[in-house]
Amino acid sequence: MSPRFCSIVRSGLSRETPVKHSNHGIAFFERITRVLNHVLVCIAGCFLGAMVLLTCANIFFRLPWTIGMPISGAFELMGYFGAVAMAFSLAFTQTRKGHIAVDILVLGFSRRPRQILNSINDVLCMVFFGAVSWQITRYGITLLDTGEVTETLGIIYYPFTFCVALGCAAIALVFLTDLLRSLFSKEDDK
């Protein structure tokens, strides 16, 4: 695979590049967000790998010439693994501008109105994901208090709900960082 090929593949994706800020507070905030997203996406990758292995093992073990029985609870574990993999990729995807948007009109605006619109965008998304994260955390606490378990395996599943809540909180943090960057960065930082 040539380096040119790889660069072409990635050409449509704007990479998050560290920006040197004169405002140390924002730079510190950005570093925390970046490290958190990196850790979360590594865990997400592990869960995606686990989904592949679990499903293949399930197929293998149910073949008549092996033990002839599927892995108990594979169905419900797949759902929870998928939830963690996707929730932990939410913030990473946002930092890579991976969530599709219709920006043909916005790109036509001059810098100042675009900055205002982006800030409104950041605030709306931050509040939405913050509220959702709070709600899912509350749901997780209810599951923890009632000791609810899964149907087949009979294991607790509130940790998975907390993972989804954490994923939503992480993307809210990305929007907060973007908002702070556009509000407090100096002209030459942008």
Add this chain to the structure above:
Amino acid sequence: MNLTLVGIAGIVILLLVLFFLGMPVGFAMGIVGFCGFWYVRSFKAAVTMAGTDIWTTFSSYGLTVVPLFILLGYIAFNSGIAERLYDAAYKWFGHFRGGLAIATIGADELFAAICGSNTATAATMGAVALPEMKRYHYDTKLSSGTVVTGGTLGTIMPPSVVLIIIGLQTEQSIVKLFLGGILPAILLGALFIVTIFVLCRLDPQLGPAGPKTSFGEKLRSLTGVIEAISIFLLVIGGLYTGLFTPTEAGAVGVFVTLLVTVLARRLTWKGVVSSVSDALKISCMVFFLVTGAIIFGRFLAVTRIPFMVADFAASLEISRYVILTFVLIIYLIGGCFMDSLGFLVLTVPIFFPLGIALGFDPLWYSILLTMVTTLGAITPPVGVNIYVVKALAPDIEIGTIFKSVSFFLLASIVCIAVLILFPQIVLFVPGMVH
């Protein structure tokens, strides 16, 4: 305020948020649906609904098929399978006039059979085919147009991410949708080849004939095709025979492709990491699109807009095919301004019940909508495949690429018309599954 008016206001606000704030489509649907539900019911009901929907969608077993098929596509993408497919197609068709362009469509068709994304198909085949066509003095009008439009086969030929999402959204069998996409994808590829043939007959300078290859070389090149065909047969054959569920088919496809490409040393650790990270990013985008559409759909359901639209259309004293043409035109225009998947996810809650109310077969209707919306990837102003090709070949003018696409656009429209006239092309293969 009347609930219908609230629903219409919600749709207008959604469009304003989408176009003027540039907010990601999934988030916009989620936020507008959330606010609408808040207005109609209460904040507590809205936040509970949004939280529950996000948790249940993210932890749904049905959606786990998405990251697995996307990962399969990216592994194929990073492992050089496309180069060998193109090489084989080139050995068989390269010596004809326009043969390299025909080879590109042939390789697109085979690559699409293991990769479910039109962008990935266009990027992969473009990186392989564009330099070759340039070397043999193909006109950029033909070469760029072939790569841009050939990529659309990735959306229709199974496994297709778009078909998976439609299946989940409309509660249809993903297996049947996959099988329904096979013949239309072959027909579309054949029409693209006819287009290339006609263009090269009219203007031989567009695609001069390449060097001839011996029969032995042709036969040897087929070894490069075996791998892709085997993966396709394993995945689709497993689904067809009922050996696997769609999720299992995706996982087996990933496992086998990974095993083969790593053992053959065609995929490095860096390639694996890149495939996983890209698959996570695209899957996450798809997951939130679906979640946003579900939240927005709940708001619309409260306002009863989809049912009113369906009832209104069903009561009209005009042919249902006139309404279908209207719907297809809306999808064609919508696809020009929005990503095809985003537009489909956004509009399916409104237009799918309409199609059912008009008495159309849901499978056939879904394939038609997919085909029409996919054209958005090759039409201005946001035709994503066009920008992929522009990134691959910066020396080709964007205007030239747009012009080149127009020839193939005609082939796509003919294909859609044929599918409307002969629905059996879509329904024949799924009809064989019991």
